[in-house]
Amino acid sequence: MNSSPLTFPAGFLWGAATAAYQIEGAAHEGGRGESIWDVFCRVPGAVADAHNGDVACDHYHRSAQDVGLMRDLNLAAYRFSISWARCMPDGVTPNPEGIAFYSRLVDQLLAAGITPWITLYHWDLPQALEDKGGWAARETAERFADYAAVMHEALGDRVRIWTTLNEPWVSAFLGYAAGIHAPGRQDPAAALAAVHHLLLGHGLAVRALRRQDPEATLGITLNLTVADPADPGRDGDLDAARRVDGQSNRMFLDPLFRGEYPADVLADVAHLGMAEVVRPGDLDIISQPLDLLGVNYYHGDAFTKDPAPHPGPAGGAPASPLVAADGVRQVPRGLPVTGMGWEIQPEGLRRLLNRLQREYTGPAGVPIYITENGAAFEDVPDADGFVDDQARLAFFDQHLRAVHESLADGVDVRGYFAWSLLDNFEWAFGYHQRFGLVRVDYETQRRIPKASGLWYSRVAASNALPAAGG
Template identity: 80%
Template sequence: MSTTPLEFPEGFLWGAATAAYQIEGAAHEDGRQDSIWDAFARKPGAVADAHNGEVACDHYHRSAQDVALMGELNLSAYRFSTSWARCMPDGGTPNPDGIRFYSRLVDELLAAGITPWLTLYHWDLPQALEDEGGWANRETAERFADYAAVMHEALGGRVRIWTTLNEPWCSAFLGYAEGVHAPGRTEPAAALAAAHHLLLGHGLATQRLRARDPEAKLGITLNLNVFDPVDPADEGDRDAARRLDGQFNRIFLDPLFRGEYPADLLADVSHLGLADVIRAGDLEVIAEPIDLLGVNYYHGEAVTKSPPTATAQPSPFVAADGAHSVPRGLPVTGMGWEVQPDGLRRLLNRVQQEYTGPAGIPIYITENGAAYEDVPDADGFVDDQDRLTFFDAHLRALHAAVADGVDVRGYLAWSLMDNFEWAYGYHQRFGLVRVDYESQQRIPKASGRWYAGVAAQNALPPAP
């Protein structure tokens, strides 16, 4: 048994992350209008128990309290998203009252010594733009670049780290192919068009921000996964892993870092029109150099091949051809996701070797966390040892990746507090801090107290 703490590199950034629609509430205050998530959450059966983000964690009215809470947790960075529907409700016209909220938030963070890390898009497209075709419409990418410029005009002098998109895979494929996320469409061709236009929007916004502020740190956040063939010797299982890796990981990584889509992916989806939406010069825009890559990691998957008829319902994997994941006996979270910390180490080594390393781009873990069934005691405290163990195991895997030579410079836990968990409503809790949705009281959990100690020491305690 080791008695030595695992120290992280000097200057390693410790923080937590949230998203606007999941915590802010105030859905129709100060000029904010519907996002696609407001509209989607009102559809019968779209969200568990018909919940929505009308109130959420009431962060819009409690931001000062929440920033103080971040200080108690020893966070040095806070990754938040700005709501496009709050700042430009019709998708194109600035709303000073909405923008002012984020200006106050940034000032509160800076006063507390916490680095503001701004994400421009965490899934809350103005419904007005969805009514014009959403991300399947090329013009949305142009509008996104305009939005980026408006936000930089307001906040650029104080915000130095900018993420364009959070998890474009979810926006494109859960929203436009499987229909379980907003806007709830089940159109595979539109999903591929959305994926391309999201990437194009990222490139256009990066160009616009770079021109305005050459010293800003610009990046994108991708949710990445590890797909292992159930039987590496089986040709079908290997093809399953290739197909899912292509449509989940490489569909974004290759254009961003190599200026091209994977040839095998283009062949897999040749019948769905992706090639038709790619115009001359698009890939050069998408490959605009970035300063950092955000990686969100939650779990890996073991995958196999089955007859195409096995998937009767819409699937986000439009290139799957019967590929699907199967359980392999690992522990699972409350959402049924496998707990696979070793996958994080393997993923980071691969990403650096194949993508970020040759470009000299550092990696940040911008989301990692787990939902479990939290049971508060009489005082509202949650002794969430399962989540604490999850964080500990993944941070040890991250430390091992750093020891392998991977240039990882920070870790932002998901999430700062319990919140509206998209289609799951409020039943799945990811927070370091418990939120009592009736009283809006915030109480740090055992995992939050533990994480505060890790952040303060820049080190993991010795392994038990």
């Protein structure tokens, strides 16, 4: 057994991530307008126990405290999203008070020696734009570029790293096809239009930001998976894995890095009219050079499309309602699972990173950052509110070892952001699923670092993982 710590490259960036609607609260303060999540949370049954993000972690009022917490945890970078509805309540008109909140936050981070890493969009579209068609409408992509330019004008003198979108797959497929995320629509054709307009919005925003600041570091964050056939010897399972990989991974990677949608995926969805929303020149806009690719990884899955039975019970939700319509379903493999029921598969992260380097980022010379990785478990606080979350600690340790193995394989990974800094509002799950390095007592808003947070702090400070078994 190797008894030496696993050291990461000099300058490897250690951080944690959050999202505006999940932590900020102050939903009706400072001129903030409604987002699609404010409206969706009022739909009966849409969110666990009718929860919403009106208060969440009250970060809007406690940002200075939270930045101090980040400093104490030895974080070098903080990835956070901007609420479009707070800064432009109608999606178009700037709100100085909302913009000022983020300006203060950036100043607080810089004063603490923490790099601000901005995500312009983490799922909370202004409801005013949804009322005009949302991401299924081309105009939303154009408004997104305008919003990006406004935010850069306000913060670009201090913020060097900008990512456009977080997980456009979720926005499009869970929001517009499955209806389990805001805006709650169930229209597969609208979902595919949203895919294209999200990517077009990314490209238009990159173009706008490059005009304002040619030296800015620009990227996008994708949630990517490892889709395996449940049985590699079954043609149906091979096709199921191809379909999931196509719609979850290649549907976004290929236009960004190759300037084209994958032909097999276009054939799979030809009946849904996606070709009608793609205009000449769009893919040139989408495929502008990137300075980084953010990768969110939580788990992979095995899939089947074969009517013959597989060992074990049938699995949970498929990768999207579009592949479900093609008869694709997940097959559990007996791996340990998180509190969300997601399989724990750290070796999948190594496979994913190596594939990205080989097929996409390496040829393009684009570095990778792990922008989200983490796990929800049933946290049990002691009498003082401390959580000894050894399962989450082990999850981080295992996945960081997979990252280290990918580095040894030659993959250009330059940083890692734990999801999440704080327990927070977890979308349709409300506050029942906790991912935080830090426990939040929602009644008192007290923050208490967990065992995993203290461990991660030591890893970040030393730029190394402890020896195996240490």
